[in-house]
Amino acid sequence: MTDIPTGPRTLALMPVDQRAALDPYMAQIITYRKSGLSLNHIIGCPLDCGYCVRHFWGDFEHKTPHLLCPTDQAIDMLVGHQTFRPSITPIQLFNKATDPFLPGVKPHLFHILQALDDRGLDNLVLIITRFRVTAADMAKLEGLRHLRVTLLFTYSGITDARVEPIAKSTVTVSSLVTACEHKSRTKVVLYWRPIVPGWNDSPETMRRVLDVGDAADAIVFTGYYHKPENAAYLHAQGVDVPYDAADFHRRKTMPAELDARVIDAWRASGVTTPLFRKTSCGVSYAHDLPDYNGHWGVRELCDICPVAQQNLCAADHHVPSCSDFEQVLQGFGYSSPYLIDAEGGHVWTHGLGEQRRYPIQHTFRHQIWELDQPHYLHAHGRSLTGHGPTDEERQRLAAIRERFTITTRFDEDD
Numbered sequence: 001m002t003d004i005p006t007g008p009r010t011l012a013l014m015p016v017d018q019r020a021a022l023d024p025y026m027a028q029i030i031t032y033r034k035s036g037l038s039l040n041h042i043i044g045c046p047l048d049c050g051y052c053v054r055h056f057w058g059d060f061e062h063k064t065p066h067l068l069c070p071t072d073q074a075i076d077m078l079v080g081h082q083t084f085r086p087s088i089t090p091i092q093l094f095n096k097a098t099d100p101f102l103p104g105v106k107p108h109l110f111h112i113l114q115a116l117d118d119r120g121l122d123n124l125v126l127i128i129t130r131f132r133v134t135a136a137d138m139a140k141l142e143g144l145r146h147l148r149v150t151l152l153f154t155y156s157g158i159t160d161a162r163v164e165p166i167a168k169s170t171v172t173v174s175s176l177v178t179a180c181e182h183k184s185r186t187k188v189v190l191y192w193r194p195i196v197p198g199w200n201d202s203p204e205t206m207r208r209v210l211d212v213g214d215a216a217d218a219i220v221f222t223g224y225y226h227k228p229e230n231a232a233y234l235h236a237q238g239v240d241v242p243y244d245a246a247d248f249h250r251r252k253t254m255p256a257e258l259d260a261r262v263i264d265a266w267r268a269s270g271v272t273t274p275l276f277r278k279t280s281c282g283v284s285y286a287h288d289l290p291d292y293n294g295h296w297g298v299r300e301l302c303d304i305c306p307v308a309q310q311n312l313c314a315a316d317h318h319v320p321s322c323s324d325f326e327q328v329l330q331g332f333g334y335s336s337p338y339l340i341d342a343e344g345g346h347v348w349t350h351g352l353g354e355q356r357r358y359p360i361q362h363t364f365r366h367q368i369w370e371l372d373q374p375h376y377l378h379a380h381g382r383s384l385t386g387h388g389p390t391d392e393e394r395q396r397l398a399a400i401r402e403r404f405t406i407t408t409r410f411d412e413d414d
């Protein structure tokens with residue numbers, strides 16, 4: 001008889017009617033995101049963070065974690081995914097629909113980690129939490145022999161329990177302290193997000209967050225997803241959302257002025273933990289690696305990075321050749337027109353979608369951009385709120401689009 005893959009039995013399978021009603025994106029167990037190949041076969045979280053991304057897919061009311069499939073089956077789906085590459089693909093566990101350290105979820109987290117480690121895989125693994133991490137948890141993480149694990153603690157100094165109920169307790173800060181006390185091969189990042197004017201941007205709050213991050217390997221800061229679904233929820237709680245109620249964005253909002261104040265606060269604090277704008281930069285630095293997203297190609301991001309890390313990224317940076325690019329596209333089974341390094345630092349593609357672009361980006365550690373969702377100077381991965389593109393930039397993009405059209409036609413004729 002064939003074994004049916006299972007795993008820990010701490011959670012029930014989601015009832016069929018609930019599963020059938022899930023948004024298609026929530027129902028996807030494996031997705032490819034900028035930070036890595038993401039495993040999410042457990043849905044449900046009681047922590048009620050007002051800015052939670054689950055609002056976007058109508059899933060905020062699932063408070064009790066449920067399995068979408070047995071955990072061993074999910075592991076097979078992860079390592080069997082067409083984009084998964086040993087040593088190369090960064091992995092994210094439970095970053096979409098639950099917190100990995102909730103009591104019912106944690107046995108599954110450790111089961112997955114052990115199963116991957118037992119296979120000898122040394123991929124980077126990102127685990128984002130704001131919940132309780134104990135010394136015993138750290139002992140388990142430290143017992144792994146191959147995987148390169150980073151714990152990212154979401155802590156932003158928000159004190160308004162309507163925005164973040166867990167802010168009433170000290171659980172996140174005490175967990176980060178515990179993790180830092182017991183870490184060696186495991187790395188710890190203070191994930192300073194979301195930073196929002198009026199919520200947590202006072203000098204005193206920034207100072208408090210930075211002091212918490214003093215023991216971490218890196219601090220990564222970012223903004224808030226300003227989207228209709230979470231804005232409506234927050235308004236209903238009586239919370240002021242300080243961005244235009246008619247101007248929503250697919251990228252996080254971090255105006256230039258707020259970015260500058262964060263960096264000034266970090267410089268003035270005397271905290272020696274390096275500060276990063278990008279998750280992959282903080283994680284890569286913590287593991288003594290060049291950035292796996294190739295942000296060295298977006299040089300304005302690097303002005304706050306330690307010089308030794310800049311040298312590491314610079315030495316690693318290389319432009320893919322056409323034949324290498326073709327080979328990787330074919331290896332993943334993709335096709336796209338492309339324009340390699342026309343401006344330096346990135347490859348333009350068209351129509352691949354995020355889930356196909358990022359495996360290519362991680363393979364080359366080089367930025368792969370989408371023609372229809374261009375990045376602008378100082379607004380990489382950010383909404384344009386507080387970052388107006390110049391006429392010169394718009395003209396540059398128009399010129400790229402023209403060249404791209406020519407390349408596309410050439411490929412089609414070919």
Ligand code: SF4
Nearest residue numbers: 281295296302305313
């Ligand atoms: S040098 Fe730039 S790309 Fe490399 S880790 Fe630092 S900020 Fe990121």
